[in-house]
Amino acid sequence: MNFELLIQLIINGLIVGLLYGVVAMCFVLVYKSTQVVNFAQGEFLLIGAWVCWAFLIYAELPFIVGFFLTLFFMAGFGVLLQMIVLRPMIGEPIISVIMITIGLSMFFQSLMKWIFGVDPQSYPQVFETQSFEIYGLNVEVAYLMSTGIALLIMVAFFLFFKYSKHGLAMRATAFDQQVAQSLGISVKSVFAMSWGIAATVSATAGIVIGLVNGVSDSLSVMGIKVFPAVILGGLDSIIGAIVGGLIIGVLENVAEFFDSQYFHIGNMYDIAPFYVLLIILWFKPYGLFGTKDIERI
Amino acid sequence: MSQVAVKKETAKPLLSVNNVEVVYDEVIQVLRGVSLDVPEGEIVTLLGPNGAGKSTTLKAISGLLKTEKGEVTRGDITFMGERIDRKNAEDVVRSGMFQVMEGRRIIEDMTSLENLKLGAYTRNDKHINQDIEMVYNYFPRLKERTGLAGYLSGGEQQMLAIGRALMARPKMICLDEPSMGLSPLLVKEVFEIIGKINRDQGITMLLVEQNANYAIKAADYGYIMESGKIVLDGTKEQLLSNEDVKEFYLGGGNEERKSFKNLKSYKRRKRWL
Known part of the structure; x- marks a missing residue:
């Protein structure tokens, strides 16, 4: 058995898993505060990555400028999307809202193909060195950056929801909208804010993945990959989202390792998380950290 | 009706509810022409049996009615000389009117400190920490309870709800059944603190209660409501001797x-x- 490869794959899994965790967190954020199951989550990554790519290639901006411009763009994009498309849906049946988000997902995927074409594109070289070695393990700078950014986002989420006025207001709204209103919190702006944050943070993850793998349609697959992570952790738990993301990230890599070494079934990387999801839901229908009375979809 | 018609004529009241009718779901009429005045700095109580429309009156004032598909179809509500019956709940809070809802309704998965901070959501000044200390002075027990607010006792939750209202630095607080589910001893304590806050801070209060005994004694003036109408009103002495x-x-x-x-x-x- 090739232990070195296994360890390398597990570390890769953790790095990717952290990104899954970040995206899953955005998903949970939107679900918790607005009760919307956002099937267009993956498209936030896709749009973010393409927009940043366009800033770098067409406008020839330095990476850091393009990156922050993209974040501003995505914040506005998320807020507007909520205000225009989802605000009229407040109070409508959950199935209608799900249909809307599935529609949004298809729409934006096609829109990106229409604007940027169907071919994958790669980002310009951002880092001078590609990789270096620690204790014989090959560490890519991009991965290191992705881990750093993911951890930074998680810490920022924690601080935001623990100490900031708007974070507290969002938690209050998630707990009880009427009480939130009685405290002077505008539920409408909380809804818009949570979509804005979800779009911005997901776009960050999209750009980070784009730096490593290039931008392509496969980014929106993250939106589907995140489902096992979210449901594993429980639909309404932010901690659960992070743990779920890490588990899925490691799992797909380990599954791929054993498959390539022994079973040769093929394509385990994509399928294994869903098998495990099935098994876990069998024993824990509400996920590992979920609240028992949440609505099933 | 004669008693209602002869309203106490004082200087312009802080809050004035004029002939308000409220309809829920566009068909169910709950208030049938309610009028009441709350003068500045006073405690006014609104009494009545279950289903009389007391809570609905408060929600009409605080704008929370709109979150329950209710609507003020007639009459008007004026607070500090400004119409508030068409305003959103959050704008009413910003104008200085804070409602402590029935059943305390604290955010149970937050700590009591976070609940207090949320009370100050509409404020932008730098004195919030000072006010947290002020709330702890009124309710020293809250300072000791650092865990989640959901684990507080009923009395402590009520204190937290009142403390959270104070954090908004309101001109007026509407309290919906602060004695609900509390032991007689705690009811006494809560009413004492309500009176104290009214005297110390000059905060005007509209107090909806089922516990008429305490409520009338704590109040300066009282209204009695039945089936969506005010049926009797009077000063503390008048009500106690009626x-x-x-x-x-x-x-x-x-x-x-x-x-x-x-x-x-x-x-x-x-x-x-």
Whole structure:
């Protein structure tokens, strides 16, 4: 058995898993505060990555400028999307809202193909060195950056929801909208804010993945990959989202390792998380950290 | 009706509810022309049986009615000289009116400190920490309870709800049944603190209660509501000496009327209108 490869794959899994965790967190954020199951989550990554790519290639901006411009763009994009498309849906049946988000997902995927074409594109070289070695393990700078950014986002989420006025207001709204209103919190702006944050943070993850793998349609697959992570952790738990993301990230890599070494079934990387999801839901229908009375979809 | 018509004529009241009608779901009429005045700096109580429309009156004032598909269809509500009956709940809070909802409604998965901070959501000044200390002075017990607010006792949750209202630095607080589910000893304590806050801070209060005994004694003026109308109003002394109030709300009255033989007369007299 090739232990070195296994360890390398597990570390890769953790790095990717952290990104899954970040995206899953955005998903949970939107679900918790607005009760919307956002099937267009993956498209936030896709749009973010393409927009940043366009800033770098067409406008020839330095990476850091393009990156922050993209974040501003995505914040506005998320807020507007909520205000225009989802605000009229407040109070409508959950199935209608799900249909809307599935529609949004298809729409934006096609829109990106229409604007940027169907071919994958790669980002310009951002880092001078590609990789270096620690204790014989090959560490890519991009991965290191992705881990750093993911951890930074998680810490920022924690601080935001623990100490900031708007974070507290969002938690209050998630707990009880009427009480939130009685405290002077505008539920409408909380809804818009949570979509804005979800779009911005997901776009960050999209750009980070784009730096490593290039931008392509496969980014929106993250939106589907995140489902096992979210449901594993429980639909309404932010901690659960992070743990779920890490588990899925490691799992797909380990599954791929054993498959390539022994079973040769093929394509385990994509399928294994869903098998495990099935098994876990069998024993824990509400996920590992979920609240028992949440609505099933 | 004559008692209602002769309203206390003082300087312009802080809050004035004029002939308000409220309809839920576009068909169910709950308030049928409620009028009441709350003068600045006073405690006014609104009494009445279950379903009389007391909570609905408060929600009409605080704008929370709109979150329950309710609507003010007639009349107007003026607070500090400004119409508030068409305003959103969050704008009413910003204008200085804070409602402590029935059943305390604290955010249970937050700590009491976070709940207090949320009370100050509409404020942008730098004195929030100072005010947290002020709330702890009124309710020293809250300072010791650092865990989640959901684990607080009923009395502590009520104190937290009142403290959270203070954090908004409101001009006026509407309290919906602060005595609900509390032991007699705690009810006494809560009412004492309400009176103290009113005196110290000059915060005007509108107090909806089922516990008429405490509420009338704590208040300067009182209104009694039944089936969506104000049926009686008067000063503390007037209400305490009124025979009907004594019989129906304070559990007193003369022996003759309380006896079983006179049940028929009791039934007949049960409603004023």
